[in-house]
Amino acid sequence: MIIGWTTHRRLAQLTLMISFITLTLMGYTPLPKWGILQLESRYPHPTTPIHHHTGMIVLGGGVHSGQLVAKHPYSALGEGAERLTTAYELLQRYPHMTVILSGYSGAIHHSGPSESEISRQWLIQNGIAANRIIIETTSRNTKENARAVATLLQHRTQPWLLITSAYHMPRAARYFQQSNIPFTPFPVDYQLPNQVSWFNLSAGSYLWGLLLHEWIGLWVQKFQP
Numbered sequence: 001m002i003i004g005w006t007t008h009r010r011l012a013q014l015t016l017m018i019s020f021i022t023l024t025l026m027g028y029t030p031l032p033k034w035g036i037l038q039l040e041s042r043y044p045h046p047t048t049p050i051h052h053h054t055g056m057i058v059l060g061g062g063v064h065s066g067q068l069v070a071k072h073p074y075s076a077l078g079e080g081a082e083r084l085t086t087a088y089e090l091l092q093r094y095p096h097m098t099v100i101l102s103g104y105s106g107a108i109h110h111s112g113p114s115e116s117e118i119s120r121q122w123l124i125q126n127g128i129a130a131n132r133i134i135i136e137t138t139s140r141n142t143k144e145n146a147r148a149v150a151t152l153l154q155h156r157t158q159p160w161l162l163i164t165s166a167y168h169m170p171r172a173a174r175y176f177q178q179s180n181i182p183f184t185p186f187p188v189d190y191q192l193p194n195q196v197s198w199f200n201l202s203a204g205s206y207l208w209g210l211l212l213h214e215w216i217g218l219w220v221q222k223f224q225p
Contacts, residue, residue: 026201026204026205026208027199027200027201027204027205028198028199028204029197029198029199029200029203029204029207030198032204032207032208032210032211033192033207035211035215036167036191036192036207036210036211037192039166039167039168039169039170039211039214040166040167040169040187040190040191040192042169042170043166043169043170043173043185043187044187045186045187046161046184046185046186050090050094050161050184050186051094052159053094053097053158053159053160053161053184054097054098054156054158054159054160055097055098055099055100055132055160055161056087056090056091056097056099056100056160056161056162056163056186057099057100057102057149057160057161057162057163057176057181057183058083058084058087058099058100058101058102058119058163058164059083059102059103059142059145059162059163059164059168059172060101060102060103060104060105060115060116060139060145061079061080061083061103061115061164061165061168062079062080062081062082062083062084062085062115062119062189080165080189082165082188082189083163083164083165083188083189084119084122084123086163086186086188087099087123087163088123088126088128090161091123091128091132092127092128097132098132098133098134099123099128099132099133099134100134100135100136100149100152100153100160101115101116101119101120101133101134101135101136102116102135102136102139102145102148102149103115103116103136103137103139103145104116104137104138104139104140105140114135114137116135116136116137117135117137119135120133120135134152136148136149136152142168142171142172142175142217143175143221143224145172145175146172146175146176146178146179146181147179149176149179149181150179150180150181153181157182158182159182159183159184160181160182160183160184161183161184161186162176162183162184162185162186163186163187163188164187164188164189165187165188165189165191166187166188166189166190166191167189167191167210167211167214168214169185169187170214170218171214171217171218171221173185174221175221191207191210
């Protein structure tokens, strides 16, 4: 009985220690900030004029789920909305450009309109002509984004701007290079505000989530054909 009590006590102590270490690491922001910074620094903004580009490719993200938008049509923009708002600004600035919106949904169980359909509707509601918008509604991840867009752009050699979140650009750029799509990276949606303290459980958890998702994606990418 004493042995059993001692074992349970040690197990409880070990569990508490592991929980404390895990929470400390999750809230310790310098580590994920460093990792995110390495990703965001890999592809800077274009330093040359971009007016010669045919248009822009915007990867899925930046809008709420189709299920939510179906119930609340005016709640389209979500986390990462800068992908779409940047495209909107560029379309206004360069009337000759068109936009390709790529993405169905990353959710396992999806209902309602696709990400690209939601984005298209938002652009139209804000004054962008429908004939300047091309949507791709089948892809569920970055690899499928690149393959689907490559199919749309067969035999086209003019360069396009590739718009996605800066931390996501390294993985996206590699897939689009593999698909032989002529593009210029145009990163947006940077994630590192200077005011984040060295320990912040909410911000740290969020940054760790982004970083681990990209690290795992880059690791998997190395083993894909």
